[in-house]
Amino acid sequence: MYKTIIEPRVSETDGVGHINNTTLPIWFEAARNPFFKVFMPDNSFSSWKIVLANMSVDFLGQIYFGENVEIHTWVKKIGNSSIELYEEAFQGGRLCARGRAVYVNFDMDKQKAVPIGEEIRDALGKHVYKTETVN
Structure with missing residues (x-):
């Protein structure tokens, strides 16, 4: 599991007083940086190998400014050319959101999916x- 700490920003807080729902997909993506390094150790866009095929977020509780959020990211499934990730966001020990993202190992020049190497x-x-071990 990868763990990432996010410090909520004032600009992510909406008029109702909690972190806006459009922010969670951004935080989940930020927590995927270690996952990206597995495919592209130099983080170079010229050698980028994966594309997002699908993502979803379930909102389970409100998140607020002023307290860090811990994102947990797991690999849920490895297919021939795709990877499914499972993500959870916690604040104050409470599970506030969970998500799923599917990435495809992709050859940008040929514009097609390619198998994931050993x-x-x-x-x-x-x-x-x-x-x-996961709720």
Whole structure:
């Protein structure tokens, strides 16, 4: 599992007083940076290898400015050319949101999906979602 701490910003707070729902997908993506490094160790866009195919967020509780948020990111499934990630956002020990993102290993020049290599599979395998440890 990858862990990322997010410090909410005033600008992410909406008129109702909580963090706006459009912010969570951005935070979840920020927490995927270690995952991106598995595919592109230099973080270079010229060598970018993955594309987002699908994402969803379930909002379970409100998040507020003034207290950090901890994002947990797991690899839930590794397919032939795709990876499903599972994400959770906690504030004050409360599960406030969970998400799912599917990425495809993609050859930008050929514009097609390509199989995920064994070295990447091995690296991702260290962060596999285990149902008995996750709510």
